[in-house]
Amino acid sequence: MALEHRLTTLDSGVRIVTEAMPSVRSVSIGLWIGTGSRAESHDEAGLSHLLEHLLFKGSSKYSSLEIDQIFDGMGAELNAGTGKETTSVFARVIDEHLPQAFDVMADMVFRPTLKEIESERAVILEEIAMYEDDPQEKVFDLLGEAVFGQHPLGRAIIGRAEVIADTPEEQIAAFHAQRYVPSNVVIAAAGAIDHDEFVALAAERTPVSTTAFSAAGPLASSFTEAPSRRFERKDTEQFHVCVGSLGISRHDDRRFALRVLDTIFGGTSSSRLFQEVRERRGLAYSVYSFSSSFEDTGQIGLYVGTRPDNITEALEVVGTELARLRAEPVTSEELARAKENLKGRVLLALESTGARMNRLGSETLANAPLIGLDELEAKIDAVSIEDLAELSELLWDPAKMVVAGIGPDEERFDAALEGLTSAGVLA
Secondary structure, three states, X not given: OOOOEEEEEOOOOOEEEEEEOOOOOEEEEEEEEOOXXXXXXXXXXXXXXXXXXXXXXXXXXXXXXXXXHXXXXXXXXXXXXXXXXXXXXXXXXXXXXXXXXXXXXXXXXXXXXXXXXXXXXXXXXXXHHHHHOOHHHHHHHHHHHHHHOOOHXXXXXXXXXXXXXXXOHHHHHHHHHHHOOHHHEEEEEEEOOOHHHHHHHHHHHOOOOOOOOOOOOOOHHHOOOOOOEEEEEOOOOOEEEEEEEEOOOOOOOOHHHHHHHHHHHHHOOOOHHHHHHXXXXXXXXXXXEEEEEOOOOEEEEEEEEEOHHHHHHHHHHHHHHHHHXXXXXXXXXXXXXXXXXXXXXXXXHOOOHHHHHHHHHHHHHOOOOOOOHHHHHHHHHOOOHHHHHHHHHHHOOHHHOEEEEEEOOHHHHHHHOHHHHHOOOOO
């Protein structure tokens, strides 16, 4: 499976990256903007998310209803997302609809009317209320606060209700004008695409301004010291618990080893955490490990959701498995299975135009190399047991561990944490 991309930078600074897949009739398109919650001040927290919503409320050429009707008429779905460091608008369409779809998307991104703001404020306030009622999602943001403290990476992407409700329209417009500039945008496409034709189309439909914007936000090394424990009391049927720490950046060569380690520890149904907590003891329905990477840092963690009667035993098992991860190297069998799992998932994902477009857009926006499949497989195959042992020792260091929880009883939560402390995995 070839991974051959082409990249062109327009005079305005817009980068256009494509990957042709001759065997398909569809094309996935994405406009990637280098701004997200990390680039917000405390008083701006949530404006990236609000702005993403407002892009759909109409542009210089298309009303909100027309945008919906055009994509419905194509049998396509238009969507968007806001992250810590990026915002994206994306769609998958039949190749013959590409020019019209791109025209709409480019107009939305670069020339939104920013109308119907009040109704969209209300929508997002409802979304925030829904998020507050979803402990299984919110606990991850509590962990972020515990890991990153007051640094913007520690804030929830969804934003603060006060900012959503009270930010004046002119400030929202200025926020867009500052960030949604050509030099801060990557346009990615994968599938039935001709690069030169797409570049010509993009040159016609995007602004010529070359204004620059740096949206990285403060370096993660500058975050204030975070508390090692966060807990929020809610009348829930389960305790939702996350344990984690700082990880590594998206540019770190050890990221391939981290993906292998995560697969072995808690990333699959045969992983250590899943087998010990769920399959052998029935202590949780959902238990897994995870990692995320940013420009200059990252985060690792694990999640478990369990009933109050089981929380003490569940965290004892988690503690045992964390200690085992650092004390006992992974086996050759585990390593081989994890490598094949990872390579298989990569290959299967790359049969999707959407997955390829996401790879093109996110990596190009981050100025990361778009490595070929052969090189990617070689990097995964090169991971050794020694690499995993070093990473385990570094990242799951008890002195750096933090914990976050949501549940009905704080005293019971604190008592259950003794299972982590006694195992020597939480200082």
